[in-house]
Amino acid sequence: MVDPGSRYDSGAHFELLVKFLDDRLQVEELTRLEKLLLDDTRIVDQLASLTVQMQMLRGSLASEFTAALDMPANDPLLTPGCDGMWMRWWRTLNRTVGQPIPISLVIASLIMSIIVLGLASWDVPAWRGASPANDLPAFVARVVRTNEARWSDATEVDAGRVTDLFEGQQLELISGLAEIKFDEDAVVVLEGPSRFEIQSSGAMRLISGSLLGEVPAAAVGFVVVTPSARIIDLGTEFGVHVDRDGNEEMHVFQGSVQVLAGEAEYVLTSNQALKINQSATLRTTASSRDFHNHGKLRRPPAEIAWGDPQVTEGPQCLIAGPVVFAVNGGPATTAGGIDFEAIDLPEMGVKSSIYDDQPITSTGDVGFDLLLSTSAVLQGEQRVLPIRNLEVGQRYRVQVFYNEQKPGPRGWDGKRRMTFDNDSDPDNGNEVDVPAGRTDEPGPTDDYGWHAVGEFTAVWPVKSLVMRANDFANVHVTAVLVVELASNEDATDATEVDSD
């Protein structure tokens, strides 16, 4: 079970609000924030409080920063902050009203504001003389999730809560799993027993133990330092293990990493590994299945138990439950009350419109119509869609939609089929084939394509959904939805409903 309370993340709202006030939100993000502001009054209050705090920092307190930071103080009546602003205001007043306003009134008001706001204390010792003991450290990462994590007594991590981690902080995870997200977006899962140190927003040191790193494109350059090597991530998923005798292993599951070990430099790509021990450095290769069996670095992927594919009839087909992941192959849309984000994957080709010249009857939900009538085309016959934000140990239901309205390689009798799989092995029976629909077929309609539902238990915070095109060139994604299953929900029932 995931520790109670570990999902709360008020920091995420702070970031959204800070960007909002700097006018850095995209239209979609702004829409999301507006919804949050309408749904949750706590966020409205948080925004009010944050903006006032910012205004105090830039206005009323700015001159005191000058003192605290040993900068030359400017004349308060000429600085562009609060005080200078009043001078400008007074001048504007004079210009606009056309007659002089007594400056004494403005100055009296200013003095009053200084008294009221407590700004006369330019020499407040607490401001100038911050003792190192009082320093709030520079936080650069946070523990975002844990699973049965037990920390050493000396480790300052609040069990079961989101905990900020600071530069130079050393931690010891005695057992269990802990997911740490760095400010530069790299995510690392540590498995106890492990000892490690947070070095910066883009670097850490693994003293001993095991970790799995996931580094998105934005965080390329993330560094893991071990006793013998420096691992520089080039955008990938990789594992590192350091045992107590000083033996080290680096495994790359996807992408590539650069390893600097002494004078030597290695570049490891997918399914390559490097072992370093006290006597020799050995580079090896192995199949991903061997890594799965390694145990220390990677667990077998979560098995998805798929139900039979079903004809999609309308938004009533959407699975219910708390949504953790929802993407549309086309633009962002709201279907059946669920917000689907636009899919964003590398090497993504066009987002195609499925019903170019074949207008169809609406499902009654224009958002759902949009969901089904667009899909992303991903280069290659097999692609992986990472499903993120999962909690280890939690059960999930996943729903995949496929709608193509095109004949297969053998004409309409052999409709196109997309395979959705648990792993990259096409022969181990963990997949489901979802057929494309066709509008010109008489009889029971499958104008809206087909969908399938599966269930799995997360073993890592990310689950890879493997998607394969059968006998055609590129992977097509219509939509994917993942919801959380309640702990008391009977998993079998859900599959049976979709199999009916």
Added chain:
Amino acid sequence: MGLSEEFVVRELLRNQSKLVAFAWTLLRDPHQADDLFQDVCLEAICKRAEIHDETHLLPWAMQAVRFRAIDLLRANRRHHRILSEQVVDRLQASWQAVPTVDKQRTEALRDCVSGLSGYAKQLVKLRYVDGLAGKDVAKRLNRKVETVYKALSRVHKTLEECVRRQLDKEQTDG
């Protein structure tokens, strides 16, 4: 009888942080918010004879900020940045309830800022004292823009928690 000029100036000064902050939220530009606040103050003085009740001054000023901000966004062809009426209603109601910035809150924030790490202070200085935009702060510190926003968010969260702790402590001690 209308409000006195002195009362209008004093009250608007007392609520300056609150009003500028509200304008900032609507405009997403602190400098425009400053200018807008000046305009509202000027309008308040000019129209003070029409504001009969002292308790109506702040709601009047909030409403003036709202109208002027929306006009400004339209004039600057930033229609798409105008928040929905429903959202602005909610923000306005919440802002009106925000306590006026008083001496205790100011001192608490000052103490909390003094306790920030060197890096956090540098961020705050560049962003708020020097007035650099987030992307310029990132350039100056040779960090990614996203990293700077994450760090700024942490600083604000830290400061808010620190201020709340200090005010709670004062309340308990007092």
